Amino acid sequence: MLSEFDLIKQYFTRSRPVRAVLGVGDDCALLAPTPGMQLAxxxxxxxxxxxxxxxxxxxxxxxxxxxxxxxxxxxxxxAPTAFTLSLALPAADRDWLAGFSSGLFALADAHGCELVGGDTTKGPLNICITIFGEIEPGRALRRDAARAGDDIWISGTLGDARLALAAYRDELDLEAASLGQAAMRMHAPTPRVALGRALAQDALAHAALDISDGLVGDLGHILTASKVGATLDVDALPAGPVLARQPKELRRRFTVAGGDDYELCFTAPRANREAIVAAGAQSGTAVTRVGRIDEQPGLRMVDGHGEPLDLGLHGWDHFVSG
Ligand SMILES: Nc1ncnc2c1ncn2[C@@H]1O[C@H](COP(=O)(O)OP(=O)(O)O)[C@@H](O)[C@H]1O
Ligand SMILES: Cc1ncc(C[n+]2csc(CCOP(=O)(O)OP(=O)(O)O)c2C)c(N)n1
Ligand SMILES: [Mg+2]
Structure with a gap:
């Protein structure tokens, strides 16, 4: 029988913290922020x-x-530094804990981000992470910083995670190989940390956010916070490789209002186009220009010919559409 404290010791405590002054095991973790940096x-x-x-x-x-x-x-x-993990588990299952902790630490190590504490309780499976990072003062890519005339950019591709969800929900049929490929986008998103760092450190972008609830909803947050509008070229949106093989109507729907994409949407001055393409190449992340920020409020969607499209789509909302 695995006790609460055995479980923490065996699966979530590693030798000595590297970045933290004090990690797992006391009432609080102690972190020593880099002097002059802001905490995110x-x-x-x-x-x-x-x-x-x-x-x-x-x-x-x-x-x-x-x-x-x-x-x-x-x-x-x-830049990521540390995180805490709060877990509610229905049972102390060794296989589950070994799998979960190995997936967690593989990604944590890839980003030099250290687990420094958390909380563990019995209950319906629920995983909550709080993450800490550092940013140069004044360089953060805030939602309220888009300006009229900015280009709108998207990292990577959109829609494959939503396509997998649709297949799981029997909303459509996908052959097994396609579902397997699309499902990895739903289960194992790649956070665009290096691209985000490059955009901020070199002051290439004005505003940014990550797309978790679908582009239309998340871009809407930038527009509201920045008090601007936008024109979005729906047919320029980069569809995931599996979605790209689907009919146009579905491609449009799942790139505009997918969910679980975890790509960056950012706005940047025209003058930075070349530098942004270079930052994308440097960080191994595709970047695609998909529209522009306007003074006129509201989000206007157009097709590849610039003709208005009324798709009637909205973002994920846990209490309305979800
Ligand atoms: N219960 C809460 N109390 C305080 N702030 C919250 C709460 N839930 C969400 N927020 C804040 O509301 C904003 C929007 O949340 P969310 O849509 O979850 O952002 P994200 O997509 O970046 O995770 C964030 O600033 C988040 O910190
Ligand atoms: C079983 C299941 N149903 C539905 C989804 C799709 N889904 C669930 S939450 C969500 C939106 C993102 O979650 P949220 O809690 O809003 O993340 P945040 O915006 O706070 O990062 C999506 C697309 C899923 N991944 N799994
Ligand atoms: Mg959130």
Whole structure:
């Protein structure tokens, strides 16, 4: 029988913290921020049945729980430093804990981000991570900083995670190989940390966020916060490789209003186009220009010929559409 404290010791305590002054095991962790840097803090919770299906692979869940939090740091341009993990578990299952912790630590190590504490309790499966990062003062990519005339950019591709969800929900048919490929976008998103850092450090972008609820909803947050509008070229949106093989109507719907994409949407002055393409190449992340910020409020969607499109789509909302 695995006790609460054995579980923490065996699966979530590693030798000595490297970045933290004091890590797992005391009432608080102690962190020593780099002098002159600002602290970036974000938290996201994953709930069984809402963010993942019951029986989801533990290793992938470990990866995704941290990935969605790293994605928020990426969206701000911050460098990850540490995180806490709060877990409600229905049982102390060794196989599940080994899988979950290995997925979690593989991604944590890839980003030099250290687990410094948390909380563990019995209950319906629920995973909450709070992440800490650092950013140069004045360099954070805030939602309220878009300016009329900016280009709108998207990292990577959109829509494959939503396509997988649709297949799981029997909203459409996907052959097994395609579902397998699309599902990896849903289960194992790649946080765009290096791109976010480059955009912030070199002051290439004005505003940014990560797309978790679908582009239309998330871009809307930038427009509201920045008091601007936008024109979005729907047919320029980069569809995921599986979605790209689907009919146009579905491609449009799932790139505009997908969900679980964890790509960056950012706005930047025209003058930075070349530097942004170079930053994308440097960080191994595709970047695509998909529209522009306007003075006129509201989001206008157009097709590849500039003709208006009324798709009637909206973002994910836990209490309205979700
Ligand atoms: N219960 C809460 N109390 C305080 N702030 C919250 C709460 N829930 C969400 N927020 C804040 O509201 C904003 C929007 O949240 P959310 O849509 O979850 O952002 P994100 O997509 O970046 O995770 C964020 O600044 C977040 O910190
Ligand atoms: C079982 C299951 N149902 C639905 C989804 C799709 N889904 C769940 S939450 C969500 C939006 C993102 O979650 P949220 O809690 O809003 O993340 P945040 O914006 O706070 O980062 C999406 C697309 C999923 N991944 N798994
Ligand atoms: Mg959130």
């Amino acid at each position: 803090v974000s938290t996201d919770m994953l709930v069984e049945g809402r963010h993942f299906f019951p029986g989801a692979d533990a290793r992938l869940l470990g990866h995704k729980s941290l990935a969605v939090n790293l994605s928020d740091l990426a969206a701000m341009g911050a």
